[in-house]
Amino acid sequence: MGVPIVQQSVQADNKAGEHISLKEKISYGMGDFGNGFMFDLGQLYLLKFFTDVAGVSAGAAAGIFLVSKLFAAICDPVVGSFVDYRKHIGSRGKFRPFLIIGSVILAILTILTFISPNISPTGKLIYAYASYMIWGIGYSIVNIPYGSLGAAITQDTIQRASLSSFRQAGSLGALFVTSVVVMPLILLFPNHHVGYPVVMGIMSLIGVIAFIICYRGTKERIISQSGPKEKLSLGVIVHTFTTNKPLLVLVLMTIFTISAYNIKSALLVYFAEYNLGHVELMAYMNFIIIGSSLLGVLFLPKLVRRFGKRKTAMLGMLVSVIADSINFFMPSNVYIFTILASISFIGISIPNGVTWAFVSDIIDYGEWSSGERKEGITYSLFNFSRKLAQSLSGFLSGIGLALIGYVPNVVQSSGTLLGIKALLCLYPAVALALAMLVIGKMYKLTDSKHAEMVQDLQRRHAENRV
Numbered sequence: 001m002g003v004p005i006v007q008q009s010v011q012a013d014n015k016a017g018e019h020i021s022l023k024e025k026i027s028y029g030m031g032d033f034g035n036g037f038m039f040d041l042g043q044l045y046l047l048k049f050f051t052d053v054a055g056v057s058a059g060a061a062a063g064i065f066l067v068s069k070l071f072a073a074i075c076d077p078v079v080g081s082f083v084d085y086r087k088h089i090g091s092r093g094k095f096r097p098f099l100i101i102g103s104v105i106l107a108i109l110t111i112l113t114f115i116s117p118n119i120s121p122t123g124k125l126i127y128a129y130a131s132y133m134i135w136g137i138g139y140s141i142v143n144i145p146y147g148s149l150g151a152a153i154t155q156d157t158i159q160r161a162s163l164s165s166f167r168q169a170g171s172l173g174a175l176f177v178t179s180v181v182v183m184p185l186i187l188l189f190p191n192h193h194v195g196y197p198v199v200m201g202i203m204s205l206i207g208v209i210a211f212i213i214c215y216r217g218t219k220e221r222i223i224s225q226s227g228p229k230e231k232l233s234l235g236v237i238v239h240t241f242t243t244n245k246p247l248l249v250l251v252l253m254t255i256f257t258i259s260a261y262n263i264k265s266a267l268l269v270y271f272a273e274y275n276l277g278h279v280e281l282m283a284y285m286n287f288i289i290i291g292s293s294l295l296g297v298l299f300l301p302k303l304v305r306r307f308g309k310r311k312t313a314m315l316g317m318l319v320s321v322i323a324d325s326i327n328f329f330m331p332s333n334v335y336i337f338t339i340l341a342s343i344s345f346i347g348i349s350i351p352n353g354v355t356w357a358f359v360s361d362i363i364d365y366g367e368w369s370s371g372e373r374k375e376g377i378t379y380s381l382f383n384f385s386r387k388l389a390q391s392l393s394g395f396l397s398g399i400g401l402a403l404i405g406y407v408p409n410v411v412q413s414s415g416t417l418l419g420i421k422a423l424l425c426l427y428p429a430v431a432l433a434l435a436m437l438v439i440g441k442m443y444k445l446t447d448s449k450h451a452e453m454v455q456d457l458q459r460r461h462a463e464n465r466v
Contacts, residue, residue: 020159027217028153029166029173031146034103034210036174037203038110039139043265043390044178045196046113046132047397052408053192054116054124062398064128069391072136073384079140080380083148093220095145095152095375102142103211107204109138114196136387142211144383148375151360152220155454157447158305160357165300168353170210172293175265178203179286183269183279240374241381246362246445249438250355251385256435257317257351258389259396260428264344266397267424274412275332275420285338293345300353308447309354309361314440316350317432323347324432328425332417348432351439361450368453397423 050061086094113131116124150163182199189195241247268286273279296316303312323344330336359382367373404419406412412420 020154020163024153024218025163025166027214028150028163029170030210030217031099031149031170031214032167033170033174034207034214035143035146036171037178037207037210038103038106039143040175040178040265041110041182041200041203042113042132042135043262044175044269045182047266047394048269049114049116049196050128051401053196054128055121056125056128058398058401058406060125060398061128062395062402064125064132065394065398066391068129068132068136069387069394071133072140073387073391075137076140076144076380076383076387077377078380079137080144080148080376080378080383083145083376083380084374086376093152094223095149095220096215096218098142098145099211099215102138102145103208106135106138106142107201107208109135110204110207111197111201114200116193140380140383144376144380146211146214147356147359147379147383148363149218149220150356151363151375151379152222153218155222155360155364155457157309157357157361157450158301160360161304161309161354162301164353164356165297167356168300168349169294169297171352172290172297172349174207174210176286176290176294179265179290180283184283187280240366240370240377243370244362244366244378246358246365246443247378247381249442249444250358250362250382253435253438253443254355254382254385255389255392256431256438257348257355258386259393260320260431260435261348261352262390262393263397263423264341264348264428266393267420270401270406270420271332271337271424275417276334276337281334285334285341288338289342289345292342293349296346296349297353300350303350304354304357304447309357310439310443310446313351313354313358314436316347316354317436317439319347319350320344321347321429321432321436324425324429328421328429332421344428348428351435358445361445364450364453364457365445368457396427 047061047065050056050064051058056064083095083098089097109131113128113135115127115131117127119127150160150167153163154160182203185199185202186192186195189198269279269282272282272285300312303315307315320343323340327337327340327344330340359379362382363373363375363378366378400419400423404423405416406420
């Protein structure tokens with residue numbers, strides 16, 4: 001009799017608490033703020049560290065990103081399954097405890113990826129592979145529980161959109177800070193072999209503090225007794241993936257959107273240094289570009305309320321496609337580029353923010369269609385697509401630099417400069433155009449359909465308590 005009583009009190013709390021407080025929304029957003037202070041460092045600076053400090057060729061660096069991200073993607077469903085089979089622990093919850101220990105582990109691993117031991121070139125390459133592959137596991141340990149947490153806070157569509165906007169604001173806030181301050185801080189060190197790990201250590205410490213705030217300020221309200229019934233197996237993971245059609249669509253869309261976003265982030269430092277002539281410009285441009293993109297996050301809940309999540313995501317992608325396409329054909333002028341890049345980032349921040357609300361809806365869909373609520377597995381399978389996209393973008397960035405004839409620390413040819421700009425602008429435009437087609441034609445889980453599902457789930461929960 002004890003379990004039904006707990007279930008009843010939890011469901012009542014959820015109904016009464018659908019309006020999430022501003023303090024809790026900010027605390028939730030701090031999770032992605034902390035995430036960014038470790039994740040963004042790899043996306044923004046690791047390729048540059050490999051090619052220009054560690055002495056790894058662009059082609060070999062591409063291989064590191066490809067293999068490491070694919071390895072992490074394969075590990076994600078295992079971590080997600082482990083999270084799902086874990087029991088809810090009183091006020092600590094099911095997901096929140098991972099944020100503390102996971103963030104500390106990830107901080108240590110982040111520093112280790114930016115160390116280049118004084119060993120043979122082959123040894124350096126092996127170290128780079130090993131450190132980044134292990135980092136990927138550490139990232140999964142903290143990111144999958146955090147991503148699953150959103151679905152456990154509320155099931156209300158508007159509140160989820162609001163939570164997503166705060167999460168995206170946290171992500172952009174971290175990207176803003178790391179983009180602006182990291183390179184100037186590294187340049188303060190005459191020896192970049194020392195500067196990189198020291199600065200990354202400072203950033204990682206901030207990330208851990210942000211996760212502590214997230215842990216203390218959030219509450220898990222959606223506690224379902226319909227968790228996984230079967231023993232963990234590869235078959236359970238595959239079945240979860242193949243039977244959740246909205247998840248399959250979101251995975252495909254995410255491969256395009258995240259690869260576009262990450263290539264833009266990774267190539268900007270090269271564009272600033274070689275096309276514009278000053279690497280220090282990256283900090284000033286990012287101050288404006290990423291700062292402007294917060295406008296997209298600010299209007300996200302209002303756009304979702306008016307257009308719905310799917311059309312809002314498509315609108316943001318369209319804005320980014322147009323801005324990036326124009327930017328490629330314009331002269332490489334710092335002012336023109338920054339204005340158009342800012343518009344593009346405003347656009348891409350919108351679907352990236354809506355995505356988190358999509359994931360929470362898809363978790364509900366999985367429970368509604370199968371009778372089993374699998375937050376960790378579902379989010380990890382979604383995260384699998386993000387890792388594939390990150391692998392693709394890292395691989396394409398490295399291979400792209402090799403194909404266009406990039407040579408570190410020298411004046412680049414006109415063809416190489418054009419290639420850098422194409423990787424920075426044209427690939428994201430094409431990828432986001434494809435993402436628009438995917439979400440527009442294939443995603444059928446509308447907001448009204450989700451509302452009907454939630455009512456049905458609440459009815460089932462009430463019947464189970466009787």
